[in-house]
Amino acid sequence: MDFDVISPKTSRELLEVIGKYQDKNFRFGAGYTDLINDLNSKPQEDLTVINLAQLKDENFKTITINEKGARIGALVTASRLTDNSILKTNYPVLWEATNSVASMQIRETATIGGNICQASPSGDISCALVSLKAICEIIDSNGNVRNESLADFFKGVKKTSLKKNEILRNIFIPPNSGKKIKSGYIKIGTRLSMEISIISIAYHFQMDDGNKIINAGCSIGAVAPTIKFTEDACNYLIGKQFDSITEEDADNFACLVKKYAKPISDIRASAWYRSEVLFNSTKAIFDKYEIKN
């Protein structure tokens, strides 16, 4: 493994470097938990790693939470996110998903931006953020900023809408509008740590005082080339009383969720298994039995 490293310290330096390297082969390095594996398995010639570890731009590095919502810098590590009790209270789905990534050691260094930009169909943090209807803030080498919903940001396996002169700066999560929430992340895998999801379901339902669902987000991972926001299923729930959801409602909801899945068979599970478990686990969100992981 042989590559050059360039370490911009400020946003200006970063954008300059990105501009300068447009006709060269470069990769961003943030937490390095995926990059080093990638380079080990596929060594690249003439590679420059733009190292983000020394960047001192607050837009990339902070978590800001106020009444307008939460903004999480792309360079925030998974551990910093799980250490944040306000995020934990307001967005349990995000906390659970982030806490399920790999292992404690890896979460200490892996970044939110890195996890998103890997564009893995089984990305845990991404799946949770899609259910939260998160918005990406992207900046290009000329300093132009654009916003895009995270669901649209993913274009395929390991593919995003990022152009070569762009970088993900942070992620915005809208505030909860409901008084109550039912929120969680279901990750199906063989073991509890160091696991890639066989399927995953992120859900974040918001209810008013009377327990009526007024806002619903549900996304699924590892069952299609990208993480899918299950819009029809979410719409189905709007207006329903959460406490009075019947088994039939749960069935209908799970069927609508399943519509978005196009699972494949691979070494981890067959398409049949993914499909079955997606349906069973989605239904279980409304079980009277507590969900266990």
Add this chain to the structure above:
Amino acid sequence: MAKELSIISKSTQKFDGKERVTGKAIYGHDIELPNMLHGMILRTKYPCANIISIDTSAAKALEGVACVITADDADVNMIGYKRDHPILKSKTVNCIRDEIAAVAATTKDIARKALSLIKVEYDVKKGIFNPFDALKENAPKINLAGKGLEQFANKNIAESFHYEHGELDVQKAKSKVIISKRYTLPRVAHSCLGTSNITADYSKLNGCLTLWASTQVPFLYQRDIAHALKMEPSKIRIIQPTIGGAFGSKLDMLPFEPICALLSIKTGKPVQILYNREEEFIASPTRQTMVIDLTTGADETSRFTFREVKITMDNGAYTSWGATTPFVMMQTFSSLYQVPACSFQADAVYTNNPFAGSFRGYGNPQATFSVERNINLMAKELGIGNDEIRLLNANYKGEITGQRLHYKTCGAKPALEKVIKESHYKVKEKKKNQGRYKTGIGLASMLHVGGGAKIYRSDGCGTRLKLDHYGYLTIFTGSSEIGQGSETILAMIAAEELGIPFEKIKVINTDTDVKPWDVGVHASRTSFVSGNSLLGAIKLIKEKLNKQVSKLLCVEAGDFSYKNGLIITGDKEIKIDKVVRDMHFGLPNELCVAEYFYEPPSDFQDKQFRGNVSGNYAFASQAIEVEVDTYTGNVKVLDVYVSQDVGRVLNPLGLQGQIEGGVVMGIGYALTEEMIFENGNLINPSFHGYKLLTSTDIPNIHFYPIETFDEAGPYGSKGVGEAPLIPTAPAIANAVANAIGVEFCSLPLTPEKVLKAIKEKTII
């Protein structure tokens, strides 16, 4: 009555623990010698092919490459248990591991580049990946050096074992219930954290070869390397660096080891080969995969009548020690519980898969899985409890089994009773389940050798002791430390017997030029044989010391006690180092040394495999409670209750470690681990794809030792290392059956397999 002891039976931290946890320990990967070259091996692209040509010219021309070798450059013997394995392949390749060429270069990058420059032309053939296909008459001969046709009437049988006792027909006629099942057991990897490694340094000056090798059987290894390279064994010095896990994987000498030596011989420089994780998965031994066809019976009183078993083992392309696992398996079929009649046949069949090897339990996890599953199926038919049928047929003290194993002590029944009681087996087994999560409980037991296994010409171990002028003791033991904690046990024994504190005890056990002979780490034998050997040496050195003390203190030689660096008799005492100085510098002008070789009192088995092959026998039972998620098929192990006849607890802390490690390995075997092959290619050679359990998956493990004080073992102890994983998988499968009513006959019980079974049952 057991003797009152002050150090033995007290929890003691591992002797080598500090080095290991602080990173001070020197593993093979840490070795760096002056002018050392880096070796790498080119393996075949295809599991079955003829080699048309090998062109190494471009690799040889690359700057920094010191040497490239192929079979043409090596005047060597075939290796392996059956000597059917060329270390470099020149005409045919037979499995995905096959070594075609090797390079030594100044850096790893250059070595890797050189490998990519070697051109091999293949004539790809259709391989045979199923042993039953290999047994067909029209199958091609897979290993050309195999002698199956001459020895076993089939060209693709590599090894075959037959054993029987009792009157099978009579017992069958007596049987009220007969159960026949086919069990299929997967291929799993040892998954040592330290990958395979070797550093070779050949001196052209004296023709001596030094190998830093992670072997667990250094003296057999020395002999094997010598045979492979056509050298004198004593010109080969084996130094064992700290070993990063072995679990049996380092019993066989593998081709990369003589290849590394050859690279050093050719270049005259030290050469090191280190595997990466992918290579470790592809090219290291595995547990034997096998199909077990088992028929068992019980009479109307629920007493077992017979076992009839036919085992077909996938031998892979070459024959390793793995082919001899039937030695151990036949003990389980013949002698786990009381078995009036037994017929056992096991054939190892060549295929184009990689060969297996030795792995903790040595066939016993597979054998015990089939036996213990069948017991549950018989109990169901007989209408008797799973606990009752086991208690009724349990082995007992004084039993001499059909295979002539003599149980002078036997904790089989106490272990069963203990786990039944502690787990509340009876209550939990009858618990009715409703809803998504269903719990179940399962039982299984095991029998394993506990006092070595006399399969080699000697099952012994040598010890030398040196007590110096300052009261420091050096123990030179033939035995090896591979993480199991035997060094600690030896230090504890010496501290107990000689009253020397731990900080004044050294254990030297890593160098064949220095240490006395021992057959190696296998069969859970190390603490048993090396402990007995050390006790023998201590007795001799004490005789010397006692004689000197009686002279110095003008007392009769008699009952001296050794405590805190002192030798005490009556109201007189003297420092042990003073005695040594007196012995050396005064008359009789002797060194304070002693030497002892211990050979266990076990027997060789006869040609019918009968005989008391071990110094003693270990028994264990486990009761395991699981929770099955009927939505996902996921099996969660809740609680594991382990009771094991260990003879006597020597180091509670070390023992707990062995038990927990073994159980975790057993859970992985039961639920998650499997090397997945497609047409001879391993498709999950990484820890992402190969699901070794992690620390967060570990359940509660409750351990209850049974002490039977067997006189053969040091302080009454028995071997413990392999036993804890053996009953785990069948206990889990029995628990899953109890939870959801599905009887599984194969492993692992993956969520997908379990969910499918639940579905199919629901549909029916």
